[in-house]
Amino acid sequence: MTARSDIPFDPNRSDFAAFDTRTREIFRVTIDFFESRGKRWLKQQDRDRVWYSEFLDLVKREGVFATFLTPAAEADGNPDKRWDTARNAMYSEILGFYGMQYWYVWQVTILGLGPIWQSTNAVARKKAAALLDSGEIFAFGLSEQDHGADVYSTDMVLKPAAEGYLANGGKYYIGNGNKAAMVSVFGRRADKPIIDSADLDRRRPEQDFEGYLFFATDSQHPNYRLRKNVVDGQMYVAAFDLENYPVSAQDILHEGKAAFTAAINTVNIGKFNLGFGAIGACEHAMYEATTHAENRILFGQKVTDFPQIRRMLADGYARLVGMKLYSERAIDYMRSAGPDDRRYLLFNAIEKMNVTREGEKIITLLADTIAARAFESDVYFTMALLGVTGLPRLEGTVHVNMALSLKFMQNYMFGAADAGLAALTVLPVGRAPRSVVHVLSGGLRAAGSAVADSPVAQYIRPLRPLLKELPQVPTRRDAVNDDFLFDQGPSSGLAKIRFGDWQSVLRRASAVPNVAVFLDQALALQTLLAAAGPSVAQQRDVDFLLAVGEMFTLIPYSQLILEQAGIEGIDADLIDQLFEVLVADMSRHATALHCHPSATAAQQQRALDVLARPVSDDGRRDRVVAMVRGLAGRYEMAP
Structure with a gap:
């Protein structure tokens, strides 16, 4: 999200003129955080799988998540706090530019907040706002190892108790599950029937759903048992169990069919950010690849003069511009959505599905351009290779989002x-x-x-x-809260x-x-x-x-x-x-x-x-190749 989609994001040149003063300050302090530490630090943290406590200290000190992820209704009159898809997308791009792990802690916090901000539970909402002010992170406890996307078959079971319920069961692949102050967990009551996920075609009455619910937990509670990190990386993607975890009425976020609606709408909100994370990673990789190729001489000529390299650079750059153009316009549809205009549901699925896969194609083209350099220890590129590959496989697979898209065909x-x-x-x-x-x-x-x-x-x-x-959809970079997202x-x-x-x-x-x-x-x-x-x-x-x-x-x-x-x-x-x-x-x-x-x-x-x-x-391709070669040396992260 730069001023123009044909110019990759450059941390040293972007002025973020489309945004308000407080937003620009947070963007700049985040960029300064990474640039002041430099690429060696970034790579060392990634290589040694260091939990990003330094970044979270910044988040707390500067009120980053509190400012960007608190809806206006919970802002207690603070004019800078709002849920603004445009600036959240830009922040996703910035974090993706420096490393998908930093984007991930932000992304999973967004998912964890989704069921809370959609809830009528005022106590839980007030608690979440206070925790954001304290610099805390959040998590989204939906998936399970045995059931994956089949949430109907959840084994997170709540048994009625004297003062609410006792929850027992496990969750798997839960980002931030090690430190989240509130984990929004999906489960079902033991005293209500379970829906047979093999029989979902028929229309079901409301009472079939009444046993399902979303509830909030604390990852530091003694009955919350953290098992392991299921990935090799800086991020903590948790497997955890609840063992007789006490759940009171104040912890219940949604019950019945509303729990399913909250899950779907949370994913609708969160998956939009995946494309912007991919854009940021591709932009950084594009700078590295073009700079390397332009300055490398083989067989007496620059690598960027080889016909196959020219084709790959032109195609990769064009795809990147396409990603950015689509995503910029998708913001407008997302922010202009309402009960009578839900076109964003198709465009959102494509943002998640097509844009992230375009990112994979770009990284592959660039890797083929710079060959073994893509895997060396002193480049950002290795981080982009892994990070961009993961994005199409988060927040619903390509197949799930394609099936959703076809409903609109x-x-x-x-x-x-x-x-x-x-x-x-x-x-x-x-x-x-x-x-x-x-x-x-x-x-x-x-x-x-x-x-x-x-x-x-x-x-x-x-x-x-x-x-x-x-209605015509205008450009939407106005500093207002996107109310409809939590009232879909x-x-x-x-x-x-x-x-x-x-x-x-x-x-x-x-x-x-x-x-x-x-x-x-x-x-x-x-x-x-x-x-x-x-x-x-x-x-x-x-x-x-x-x-x-x-x-x-x-x-x-x-x-x-x-x-x-x-x-x-x-x-x-x-x-x-x-x-x-x-x-x-x-x-x-x-x-x-x-x-x-x-x-x-x-x-x-x-x-x-x-x-x-x-x-x-040929003339047009030559002119586009010249544009790409013009990126060489334009940006390089501080060492």
Whole structure:
């Protein structure tokens, strides 16, 4: 989150002008903390797995978490305290820039606070605010070793006792579980039935959920038994057991279905930060890699003059700019969300899933650029290699987030103007030649658009809800509390969420050659979904849906990239280079669908329609490579 997405974050040059004075002070004191200690210290702390008490002393002394993670409602009138997604995202980027372990203690504190800030338990909320003021950290006790994401089967059991409950059971992979002043723990009552997680398809009455609850614990309580750190690293990712842990009414955060809602919404809030952590790590790695490659001479020429290195640097830089553009715009949708506009749920899942995986691709490209240097003991890069690899696998796997994204596919891909494409479901076009389908689908789109724009559209019942204009989403860097995040409500009704017109966004940018190619691919995917969409059986085949989802999610990803590129006025060369990469990505995913063993003959044929060759331009690539090479020597962490 720098002033422009085409310039990587530079700790020595960023002025954070979009933020208020207190926020800028915290950003700067955090940067000074790391820069004053230097890279040798950073690496030594990482290598020796030193618990980050020095960083937490800074957090306490400067009131970092208290300022950034206390909602305005609990701020006791302090105007600097608020939950502000924009500045929290920037802080995630800064911490990712210096080391994912520092990002992690912040991230897990956010997760631990989620159920508390959503709770109606005023005592617990007041306690959490006071603990933040004291510099404490928090934890989120949801996962278990035996059950993973299957929270219905939790073995954290609370038995009724004279003054509440006694909790017994274990939790696993709980960040900050060694020191957290409050651990938000998910469990179930022993005197209530457990939900069979193998039978989740049917709608269940509220009473089926009444045995589940969230409650707060203290990691320093004698009945809280810390077992071990399950990872090798500075962060402490705990396995712990509760043994007859006393739970009173004041410790209960949520009961019944509200406990599940709190869990889902907490993850919705927390997973947004993963993409920004990845951005920070990639930016630091980009500086190291370009500086090394630019200054290395092999066979009489600079490494950055080798054709394969030029390609990898151009593609990696373009992907990084894409990550930043998407993420900047996703902030606006997140902060503008409300009960009647929940588009952020799709964009949030993509932030977690696509942006973090883009980070993996970038780190791989950069590692291939600098080869063995990526593994040497005196570079930050080794920390980025491990840290960025972990991000796609936190806060719900890629598969979980892809499944969530697919719930929005129908409403996102088809608007009122696309109603004519419904004819493809009955016309025998599944295996027709590409040219025939292209002409036919174009005519149907034109007819549908004409109907949608006519007065008669208001009298066509299925079109009526699609005709309502959605609010424009402005840039949101205003210093206000994001109230809705802790008042999201139940996660039902996803199929009713409506989206804006993605086609118009792509068309406005289609003067850029590869954006035009990508638009054709997106329209071909839309035709595929109309003419040969997933069958009932395929909709239960997660592996097949992943193949479809990989193509689908590239479209909202590109939409937000182009929206933000327009806001920032990003150079057309960079956008063209980025979409050259995205066109190739879309073609690769289309090939995967074509080759999928579950794909029908019609799906195989229409998947080939999505295949396209990017527009190559040597001059444009040279100009982008020059941009990347300009990063060499721009930033190097203090030794």
